[in-house]
Amino acid sequence: MLERTRSTEATGGAAIVDALLVNGVDTLFGLPGAQMYPLFDALQQRADRIRTYGARHEQACGYMAFGYARSTGRPGVYAVVPGPGVLNTTAALCTAQGCSAPVLCITGQVPASFLGKGRGHLHELPDQLATLRSLTKWAERIERVEDAPAVIDEAFRQMLSGRPGPVAVEMAWDVMASRAPVVPFPPASMAPAPAPAREAVEAAARLLVEARHPMIMVGSGAQHAGEAVRALAEALAAPVAAFRGGRGVVPEDHPLGGSCVAAHRLWPRTDVLLGIGSRLEMPYMRWAGMMTCVERPQAPPHLVRLDIDPAEFGRLMPDVGVLADAQEGTWALVEAIRRLRPQGPADPAGARAAIAAARDEARRAVEVVQPQLSYLDVIRDVLPRDGIFVNELCQVGFAAYFGFPVLGERTYISEGYQGTLGFGFPTALGVKAAHPGRPVVSITGDGGFLFAVQELATAAQEAIGLVTIVFNNGSYGNVLRDQQLGFGNRLIGSVLHNPDFMQLAAAFGVEGHRVDEPAALRAVLGPALASGRPVLIEVAVPRGSEASPWPFLHPKPAA
Missing domain, CATH: 3.40.50.970 (Thiamin diphosphate (ThDP)-binding fold, Pyr/PP domains)
Incomplete structure (x- = not known):
C-alpha cells in the first residue's frame, strides 16, 4: 500500500x-x-x-x-x-x-x-x-x-x-x-448503501405473504444477490424470471426458475409482482405494448419494487418501494416473511407444479423457432454451466432471450435496452480477457460481426481464446423480414454481400470452421473451446429461413 x-x-x-x-x-x-x-x-x-x-x-x-x-x-x-x-x-x-x-x-x-x-x-x-x-x-x-x-x-x-x-x-x-x-490516496471508499426502511420492508412482506401467486422479476441490480433471491423465492414458492440483465441470478433449471416465455404463461394469475434491481421491461413494456408508457400500474398485480436508485420509483410507481441494495434488501424481506409466516408457503408443491407446467408449455411453444433453437440447444449442451454466453442482435440472439437456459450468475451477457448491433464480438473479447480459464462463446450474425471484424486481429495478437459463432444468413434478418412482410417486399439495405469468412479468419491467423447444421456445430464446438485459441465458426443459414422469434418477445396477452 x-x-x-x-x-x-x-x-x-x-x-x-x-x-x-x-x-x-x-x-x-x-x-x-x-x-x-x-x-x-x-x-x-x-x-x-x-x-x-x-x-x-x-x-x-x-x-x-x-x-x-x-x-x-x-x-x-x-x-x-x-x-x-x-x-x-x-x-x-x-x-x-x-x-x-x-x-x-x-x-x-x-x-x-x-x-x-x-x-x-x-x-x-x-x-x-x-x-x-x-x-x-x-x-x-x-x-x-x-x-x-x-x-x-x-x-x-x-x-x-x-x-x-x-x-x-x-x-x-x-x-x-x-x-x-x-501524494497517493488510499483506495476509494464507497458511499454506504441506504439501509432498507423497516416500514417499507414490513409493508412489502405483508403484500407478498398475503399473495396467492406472487412472482419475482430480477434485473442487473440483483446479479450479486443470487443466494438471497433464491431464499426469498423458496420462502414464497414464487417463480423467478428475468428478461436480460437478471438472467442466471436464479438458474433457469431451478424448480422456481424459468424463461421469460414461461413467466408470461404465469402472468395472468400473478397477484403481486416483486421487481428486484429491474426496470420491469417485460410486464410493463413488452407485454403491455411498446408504444404506451405505463407509469403507475394498476393492480392486479400489486407492484413491489426493491431498488438502490430512488429515481426508479418515480419512473414506474410501485404500491410499495423498498430503497436498498438488492442483497441487503432481499435478506430483509426474507426475514420479515419468515416472521410473518414461520410455517412457510401454503402449497409449495402446487406452486412448483404450476411453474414446471409453464416451463414445459413454454418450451413446446418455442420449438417452432427453428433452426435457431436447435443451434442454441447444441451450444447449451456443449458449454459448461460456468461457461459464459455473449449474445448479439441476430436471429439466433433474439431466440436466445428465451431459448438458451442460463444456469449461473454473470454467465449471460446481453446488450440491455440500448440494443446495440455489433456489440457482441468486442464485448466477448473483454469477457474472455477477464476469464481466461473459462469457456466463452460469442454468437453473432453476419451483419453485426462486421461492425468489429477487425478485432480478429486483437484476438490473435493478444491470444484471447474466444470462440465466435457467426450465423451467416446474408442479411440483416429482422430488417429483411419487416420489409418483406410490412413494406411490400421493397428491400433496401437489408441484403448483404459478405466476405468468405474462412479466408478472412485465415488472413488474421485465426482457426476457422464452416458448418451448416446443428450436428456439425456440435462436432467442432467442443474441440474449439478446449483449444484455448481464438476460433471462428461460420454457420451457413439460408437467407430468410429463420422463424420469427418476435411472437415470444412481444406476445399477445396470455389467456
Whole structure:
C-alpha cells in the first residue's frame, strides 16, 4: 500500500495509472495516440502490475471494458484519445449506462490553454466534458497532475456507489505530459448503501405473504444477490424470471426458475409482482405494448419494487418501494416473511407444479423457432454451466432471450435496452480477457460481426481464446423480414454481400470452421473451446429461413 504522506514526482499519465493500481485495477483496454502517450508509457512501465490489451478500433476498447465489467462486477477501464477517439466509444458508454455496468473511460484533451477557445486544435470538441456528462453517471477533468489521485478516487466512488454506471475523466494534453509531486490516496471508499426502511420492508412482506401467486422479476441490480433471491423465492414458492440483465441470478433449471416465455404463461394469475434491481421491461413494456408508457400500474398485480436508485420509483410507481441494495434488501424481506409466516408457503408443491407446467408449455411453444433453437440447444449442451454466453442482435440472439437456459450468475451477457448491433464480438473479447480459464462463446450474425471484424486481429495478437459463432444468413434478418412482410417486399439495405469468412479468419491467423447444421456445430464446438485459441465458426443459414422469434418477445396477452 502506498503511503498517503509520501509524494513522488510523476507525469499526469503516471499519476493516473498509479491511482488505478491503488484501486485494484489490473487490466486496461486501450488504443494509444498523441494526447495519451504519457499514460500509455506509464502503462508500459507498470506492465508487471497491469495488463493492457490493445484494440484496432476505439469502440472495441469501450466494449471490451464493458464485457470485463459485466462479467465480473468489477470496473472495466479503457483509455483512448479525445475527440473522435472518445466519440467512437460512446455506443459502449450508452450500453454500460443502460446495463448499470461500472466502466471507466480515460481520455485526453487539447492543451490547457486551448480549452474552450474553438481554435480547431487536434481532436477538439466544442465541449467534450459536457458530452461525456450526458452519457455517463459522472465525468470530470483532472486539472493538475497532483489532482489525479483525488479525481480517480472520486471516479471509482461515483462508478461503484449506489447504482453502478459508467464514468469518465479527461486530462489536457500538456498536463498529462507535465511532472509534479503527487501524494497517493488510499483506495476509494464507497458511499454506504441506504439501509432498507423497516416500514417499507414490513409493508412489502405483508403484500407478498398475503399473495396467492406472487412472482419475482430480477434485473442487473440483483446479479450479486443470487443466494438471497433464491431464499426469498423458496420462502414464497414464487417463480423467478428475468428478461436480460437478471438472467442466471436464479438458474433457469431451478424448480422456481424459468424463461421469460414461461413467466408470461404465469402472468395472468400473478397477484403481486416483486421487481428486484429491474426496470420491469417485460410486464410493463413488452407485454403491455411498446408504444404506451405505463407509469403507475394498476393492480392486479400489486407492484413491489426493491431498488438502490430512488429515481426508479418515480419512473414506474410501485404500491410499495423498498430503497436498498438488492442483497441487503432481499435478506430483509426474507426475514420479515419468515416472521410473518414461520410455517412457510401454503402449497409449495402446487406452486412448483404450476411453474414446471409453464416451463414445459413454454418450451413446446418455442420449438417452432427453428433452426435457431436447435443451434442454441447444441451450444447449451456443449458449454459448461460456468461457461459464459455473449449474445448479439441476430436471429439466433433474439431466440436466445428465451431459448438458451442460463444456469449461473454473470454467465449471460446481453446488450440491455440500448440494443446495440455489433456489440457482441468486442464485448466477448473483454469477457474472455477477464476469464481466461473459462469457456466463452460469442454468437453473432453476419451483419453485426462486421461492425468489429477487425478485432480478429486483437484476438490473435493478444491470444484471447474466444470462440465466435457467426450465423451467416446474408442479411440483416429482422430488417429483411419487416420489409418483406410490412413494406411490400421493397428491400433496401437489408441484403448483404459478405466476405468468405474462412479466408478472412485465415488472413488474421485465426482457426476457422464452416458448418451448416446443428450436428456439425456440435462436432467442432467442443474441440474449439478446449483449444484455448481464438476460433471462428461460420454457420451457413439460408437467407430468410429463420422463424420469427418476435411472437415470444412481444406476445399477445396470455389467456
